[in-house]
Amino acid sequence: MAVTPSDADPGVFTAATGTKRRIANRSVIWQVVLLLAIMLVCVFPFYWMVTTSLKTQIVALEAPPVWIFEPTLDNYREALFEDGVLRTLINSLIIAVCTTGLALLLGVPAAFALARFEFRGKKDLWFWFITNRMVSPIVLALPFFLIARNLGLLDKHITLILIYLTFNLPIVIWIVTDQFRGIPYDLDEAARLEGASQFTIMRKICLPLAMPGVAVSAIFAFIFSWNELMFGLILTRSEAKTAPAMAVSFMEGYNLPYGKIMATSTLIVIPVLIFALIASKQLVRGLTMGAVK
Amino acid sequence: MRGQASRKTILAFIGPAVFGLAIVGIAPLLYALWTSLHFFNLTKLRQIEFIGLENYANVLTDEVFWQAMGRTFFLLGTALPLQIGFGLGIALVLHKPGLTILKTLTRLSLVLPMATTYAVVGLLGQVMFNQKFGVVNQLLNGADINWIGDPTNAFAMIIFWDVWQWTPFVALVLLAGLTMVPGEVEEAARLETKSWWTILRHVQLPFLIPGLVAVLILRTADTLKLFDMVFTLTRGGPGSSTEFISLMIQRVGFRGFDQGLASAQAVILLIITIVLAQIYIRVFYKEV
Numbered sequence: 001m002a003v004t005p006s007d008a009d010p011g012v013f014t015a016a017t018g019t020k021r022r023i024a025n026r027s028v029i030w031q032v033v034l035l036l037a038i039m040l041v042c043v044f045p046f047y048w049m050v051t052t053s054l055k056t057q058i059v060a061l062e063a064p065p066v067w068i069f070e071p072t073l074d075n076y077r078e079a080l081f082e083d084g085v086l087r088t089l090i091n092s093l094i095i096a097v098c099t100t101g102l103a104l105l106l107g108v109p110a111a112f113a114l115a116r117f118e119f120r121g122k123k124d125l126w127f128w129f130i131t132n133r134m135v136s137p138i139v140l141a142l143p144f145f146l147i148a149r150n151l152g153l154l155d156k157h158i159t160l161i162l163i164y165l166t167f168n169l170p171i172v173i174w175i176v177t178d179q180f181r182g183i184p185y186d187l188d189e190a191a192r193l194e195g196a197s198q199f200t201i202m203r204k205i206c207l208p209l210a211m212p213g214v215a216v217s218a219i220f221a222f223i224f225s226w227n228e229l230m231f232g233l234i235l236t237r238s239e240a241k242t243a244p245a246m247a248v249s250f251m252e253g254y255n256l257p258y259g260k261i262m263a264t265s266t267l268i269v270i271p272v273l274i275f276a277l278i279a280s281k282q283l284v285r286g287l288t289m290g291a292v293k
Numbered sequence: 294m295r296g297q298a299s300r301k302t303i304l305a306f307i308g309p310a311v312f313g314l315a316i317v318g319i320a321p322l323l324y325a326l327w328t329s330l331h332f333f334n335l336t337k338l339r340q341i342e343f344i345g346l347e348n349y350a351n352v353l354t355d356e357v358f359w360q361a362m363g364r365t366f367f368l369l370g371t372a373l374p375l376q377i378g379f380g381l382g383i384a385l386v387l388h389k390p391g392l393t394i395l396k397t398l399t400r401l402s403l404v405l406p407m408a409t410t411y412a413v414v415g416l417l418g419q420v421m422f423n424q425k426f427g428v429v430n431q432l433l434n435g436a437d438i439n440w441i442g443d444p445t446n447a448f449a450m451i452i453f454w455d456v457w458q459w460t461p462f463v464a465l466v467l468l469a470g471l472t473m474v475p476g477e478v479e480e481a482a483r484l485e486t487k488s489w490w491t492i493l494r495h496v497q498l499p500f501l502i503p504g505l506v507a508v509l510i511l512r513t514a515d516t517l518k519l520f521d522m523v524f525t526l527t528r529g530g531p532g533s534s535t536e537f538i539s540l541m542i543q544r545v546g547f548r549g550f551d552q553g554l555a556s557a558q559a560v561i562l563l564i565i566t567i568v569l570a571q572i573y574i575r576v577f578y579k580e581v
Contacts, residue, residue: 034386035399042402042461045409048428049417063426064435102313110310117298117306125311126578131570132318134514138539139559139566142546143321143328166318169310198302229412229521234547244412248525251416258420265413276408277401284465287407291507291577292466 049269053262060258075263085264088246092268095157095242096225099164103221106165107172108214112202114173115180116188129170133289137230140166145234155237163231168221174289175220175282179213180206219279220286223272243268322563325556333553348557358558360533361541368448368537369516372455377508379456380463381501385489387464388471403461414454415525422450444534447527451535454522459515463508470501503577510573514566538562 052060054071079085114122144163145154153159183206191201207214232242241249247264250257276283284292329349332342352358383403387396409417422429422440430436440446474497482496520539523529529536529544536544542562546555 028391031386031389031392032395034382035392035395038383038386039399039402041457042405045414045417045421045457046405048421049413052420061426064431065426065428106310106313109306113298113303113306117303119300119303125307127570127574128314130574130578131567132314134511134518134566134570134573136518136520136539136542136559136562136566138520138542138546139325139563140318140321141543142552142556142559143324144317145547146328146552147321147324162317165313169314173310198298198306202306223408227410227412227521229410229524230543233524234543244410244521247412247416251419251525256419261416262420265410265416268410269408269413272408272410273405276404280401280404283404283407284462284469287462288466288507288511291573292469292504 046269049262050266053259053266055259057257057259075257075259076267079260079263080267083246083250083260085243085246085267088241088243089267091157091236091240092226092243095160095164095240096222098157099161099168099225100218100221102161103165103168103172104214104218107169107217108176108207109202111173111176112180112198112206114177116185116198129173130289132166132170135166137228141230141234144231148235154235155239155241157240159235160225160228160231160240160242163235164221164225164228167224171220171224171286171289172217175217175286176210176213178290179210183209216279216282216286219275223275226268226272325559328552329556329560331553333551333556335550335552344553348553349561351554352557352561357533357541361536361538364535365516365519365537368452368455368519369513372452372459372516373509373512375452375456376460376463376512377505379460380467380508383460383464384467384471385493387468400465403464406458406461409458411458411521412525414458415522415527418450418454418522418526441527442531444531447531447535451523451526454526455516455519458522459512463512466504466508467501470504471497473500506576507573510569510576514569517562517566 051067051071053075054073055066055069056072056074059066059069080089113119114125140163144159148154148156148159187205187209188201191205196204227244228242229244229248232245233248236242236245243264247261247268250261250264279286330343330345332340332344332347334340387399419441421427424430424437424439424441427440429440430438438446440450479492479496482492486492517538519537520543523535523537523540524543527535529540533541538558539562542555542558545558546552549555
């Protein structure tokens with residue numbers, strides 16, 4: 001079925017003779033093989049993560065590894081309810097949702113201003129936002145740790161919510177500015193002639209039209225915050241411990257609970273995957289900050 | 294007229310974001326700057342003392358710092374060509390007409406590596422590359438390779454995961470470039486020559502350049518940032534064979550407790566990043 005070239009294939013038009021058709025067929029077969037190989041390489045580590053999470057410790061430590069075994073959900077049950085992974089997942093969720101919300105609250109008006117007004121220092125502002133995307137988190141982690149310690153903010157949700165703004169706010173401003181720019185200015189103009197304030201114009205006219213961009217930026221902010229490890233590791237201990245930090249703390253000791261580690265990993269990755277697949281069309285644009293559309 | 298707004302209005306819109314980012318983004322940097330000018334050890338907090346540029350002098354003459362920097366760029370120099378090579382191959386396969394459903398599925402599967410939590414990639418690496426019960430050695434015909442405990446192999450493993458995770462990103466960026474080539478131009482070229490290489494070089498390459506530049510700069514920044522995956526996979530070891538720059542600063546600051554020295558290292562890293570960001574902006578955002 002998939003081997004037949006579609007009508008869009010220019011090869012079909014030129015393949016008048018039998019040889020040419022054979023060449024075309026062979027190249028289609030190659031294409032199918034390559035596509036399947038790409039998929040296999042991308043998906044296999046996932047397959048291995050999920051299957052390992054369904055193995056008992058004894059099965060997981062078999063050498064060479066077994067591919068067929070009786071799956072069990074014990075790792076999930078133990079990790080979630082006995083080791084406290086559930087709480088760290090809830091912490092991660094609270095932190096990711098709050099920081100995303102805050103980033104939208106601060107970022108959307110700023111994006112509107114960047115898209116609609118001319119003002120001095122706009123270029124510098126832009127530069128500052130991009131630089132934030134590229135700075136290594138360790139640069140901020142050192143001073144933030146000392147400040148949080150002095151203010152008694154270690155191991156508090158609010159600390160991570162705030163520090164995640166350093167990468168969430170730029171990404172929101174980025175994507176939403178781009179989206180606002182795409183909205184015709186005539187709409188603003190018409191509303192202003194009727195006496196609407198800039199704030200009303202943003203809220204009532206532009207924001208509804210910019211919703212796709214807002215949603216995508218929210219997904220990005222959520223994914224980045226949910227995935228983050230370093231700040232979580234340095235700035236939390238137990239109360240506000242995030243799920244990735246929890247997964248790492250399983251790595252201590254000699255006999256590692258591999259099944260449980262993979263179960264926790266699966267629980268961390270699943271929500272990200274769902275969101276990433278929803279936003280898959282915008283992924284490149286978001287990751288390059290709009291440089292590649 | 295476009296852009297007509299009072300100062301107060303503009304401030305009302307943009308002020309909160311600037312204020313927020315200044316508090317979490319700039320204030321800590323200033324504090325890091327202050328720390329970097331002091332002797333500041335977490336275990337000797339009574340002895341904090343101004344020492345001028347001594348920390349910077351120490352960093353700049355510190356072999357360990359430059360080794361970590363060299364290692365970081367060596368990783369970039371080995372992983373990036375692989376990512377571009379594979380990425381270009383994948384982009385060309387996806388750009389070929391036909392097989393719509395299969396191609397859509399492939400494109401979706403490319404999202405998986407990119408979205409995987411970096412820390413989880415490292416944990417997965419521990420499981421898959423384990424010498425005894427890892428699937429990688431099994432797939433290599435029951436080889437008995439010590440991946441995690443051997444300096445060279447551990448580095449190769451880090452390259453593998455970096456390539457696995459970021460090749461899809463490069464592929465999608467380049468695919469976006471390929472789709473920018475006007476259909477008529479490409480079809481005309483295909484009537485002239487059958488060689489895909491000629492078409493790539495003379496027709497498609499100009500459209501790929503912006504994407505390649507973006508990839509180059511962003512991958513450089515991301516490699517300087519690289520922490521989570523390596524931390525969960527090797528913690529920089531064995532020895533210091535996979536200790537990249539961000540890991541090294543973390544070790545000095547939080548496991549060696551020398552916040553002053555680590556801050557100086559961080560400031561130097563920040564300067565490199567700012568230069569990179571400048572280049573990025575100059576190339577891509579001329580219109581702003």
